[in-house]
Amino acid sequence: MLRACALAASLLAATAQAGTPTDVVHWWTSPGETAAKQALAEAYRAAGGQWRELAVSASEQARAIALERIAAGNPPLAAQFNPTRALVRLARDGRLNAIDDVSAQGSWTEVLPAVLLDAVKVDGHVYAAPVSIHMPVWLWSSKAALAKAGVKAEPRSMDELFAALDRLQAAGLIPLAHGGQPWQDLNLFIALLANQGGRDLYLAVLRDGDTAAVQGEALRQVLLSYKKLRRYVDPASPGRSWADTTALIVSGRAGLQFMGDWAKGEFAQAGQQPGRDYGCAPGLSPRSPYIVSGDVLLFPKDRDGSVRPAQALLARVATAPATQLAFSARKGSVPVRTDLDTRTLDACAQAGAAALRDAGRLVGNTELLLAPLQLTALERAVSDYWNRDIPVQTVQQTLAKILKTGDKP
Known part of the structure; x- marks a missing residue:
């Protein structure tokens, strides 16, 4: 090719x-x-x-x-x-x-x-x-899957997110549609950093490379929530493309997915309409950072x-x-x-x-905030944490080395 x-x-x-x-x-x-x-x-x-x-x-x-x-x-x-x-x-x-x-x-x-x-x-x-x-971390939901699980509305907070995932799992559905590729692993982490951590932490970590923020309690909690999500993905997740993963939402086999707004084309091709067949939200709350x-x-x-x-x-x-x-x-x-x-x-x-x-919601994407080598290293570190048993403190130390401001051109 x-x-x-x-x-x-x-x-x-x-x-x-x-x-x-x-x-x-x-x-x-x-x-x-x-x-x-x-x-x-x-x-x-x-x-x-x-x-x-x-x-x-x-x-x-x-x-x-x-x-x-x-x-x-x-x-x-x-x-x-x-x-x-x-x-x-x-x-x-x-x-x-x-x-x-x-x-x-x-x-x-x-x-x-x-x-x-x-x-x-x-x-x-x-x-x-x-x-x-394009915004890379929209929350997509299957109306059919949520209804089957008894989830009355799309989640609008981290607590509601995990409650919905639990209900979907209890209903025998795939709670979280996720394609286990390194870039998708990073994208899911960015979704958590934005929605749980908020705008200030997002910028402190990715734009400023603030060591105190990277090694602090707020990011620790984001990383723990991120790792917790792994229990909600299906065994076929590793290596799956984003389009095949979105197809799980389109078919109603899965309930929720964090993915960019390019995923909307998959719903359109299936003849589905927002609000009727699927939900879309640019963040869990009206104050979630909107990544440009x-x-x-x-x-x-x-x-x-x-x-x-x-x-x-x-x-x-x-x-x-x-x-x-x-x-x-x-x-x-x-x-x-x-x-x-x-x-x-x-x-x-x-x-x-x-x-x-x-x-007040707008922030730059990782490709804009980080040098290419930093972005590659961040993707590798986050994907390793997702897939392996690595202590959260070790991950924070690794991220601090990758993101420190002095390494940015």
Whole structure:
């Protein structure tokens, strides 16, 4: 597969040499993502742009192709990315065009959440256009499973969560749908850190690397709750994909799952509707931190600057109100703008949009807060704790070494 990606990159690089870059590299390839991408492409064409694309199914491979072409001097017009430290490096290496003029003309400081705008800024300049927002730790529930277990409402506190899990287990259902892959193990831990620990602890641990917080009692209790969840997963959990895990909720075999809002597509494909067939909540309580992640378009520099007008047009179109509503409706994501009337979106998207307007709830995702090596080490440590008998104090000491502020670039 990597060889095929390299071949695709070389072929597109060769075509890019022939003239001004016009293609967009992305990984919007699932049915819902493809429909959303089409809304963006149609809006760009309607505004006078020429849309060509290279769609790659895996995000890692799409990013690798974009980075290879940028390094080779044959960049695409734009590339789908996530707001991570890799974006910061590209900007500081002089590989990207800033779009400060588009940001200013679009009043981004007024219509985009500050945490999202800061995520696409490097040294005071804007280098990417936000396209969609995803939150990685929504709580999904099967209405049928909860009813069978006698759970009258989705849990809205940690106590209610464990009470619901106990009832689901007593009813012979899978209480917690969880795919035992390292990234999913970390995602579940992040869900507990946000919902039980709260915003202050989340930021103290992940953003600040505060040793006292990492080794303190509050995080100890989060880790103990996290480990306690293991008794509620099924024996087939290890290695299972997130989609197969969400299918347990869709079928009513499992009751609850913490997963990103991309899971909504699985319910939609099954013809299910939020509120009727399943529940969705961006946190256990109205004050739970809303973790901001999502997709952006970055704009590589070309040889002579001739691509800048097309890039500016795409940035304007991608963030325009009509495009945002159309894109979000098809993809199931939350619009990046806080000034939109979201009543045309489904109940889950409306709940996400409401949370996004509450600046006091917003925090950055792990990919934004941590360096890549730190994130890899954190994932390994948390997954080891989930799967092995490791004392909680040992885990806290390991996390303190990984997260200490002095190691962050």
